Amino acid sequence: MYKRGDLPTAESNPSETATRPPVEPTGVTDDTPDVPTEPRAAVDALAAHLTATAERPVPPATNRWLGEAEAVARDAASEGLDSETRRKRVRQVVDLLESAAETGDETADRHIEAATQCCQVVLDSDNGL
Numbered sequence: 001m002y003k004r005g006d007l008p009t010a011e012s013n014p015s016e017t018a019t020r021p022p023v024e025p026t027g028v029t030d031d032t033p034d035v036p037t038e039p040r041a042a043v044d045a046l047a048a049h050l051t052a053t054a055e056r057p058v059p060p061a062t063n064r065w066l067g068e069a070e071a072v073a074r075d076a077a078s079e080g081l082d083s084e085t086r087r088k089r090v091r092q093v094v095d096l097l098e099s100a101a102e103t104g105d106e107t108a109d110r111h112i113e114a115a116t117q118c119c120q121v122v123l124d125s126d127n128g129l
Helices: 039-055 060-076 083-099 106-124
Strands: none
Touching: 039 060, 039 083, 039 106, 060 083, 060 106, 083 106
């Protein structure tokens, strides 16, 4: 089985489909979760926190929810979205994170908590997206 972000090779398992290449989260560490107070920065941090969970040992079912949340968060952090669409994506991330089961990993849990706080910063803001 592959972790989110791994790319299977033809030699490792030709029936597997490729996933996105791994992305190094910027500004996010396992020791100090970053939760910006500025909404646009919080969207970027949200995506980074969920990207960081891809490297953690979490149960496969939880990993699928986190992978979906990460994909939506990365879309929310992309350029060219209007504020309404960006907020909609962040609300979708909240719903996906609420559906995820326990991870069993303290580091993943810290990133998920920070991601949830980032969502709150965005959804509580009036503008800045």
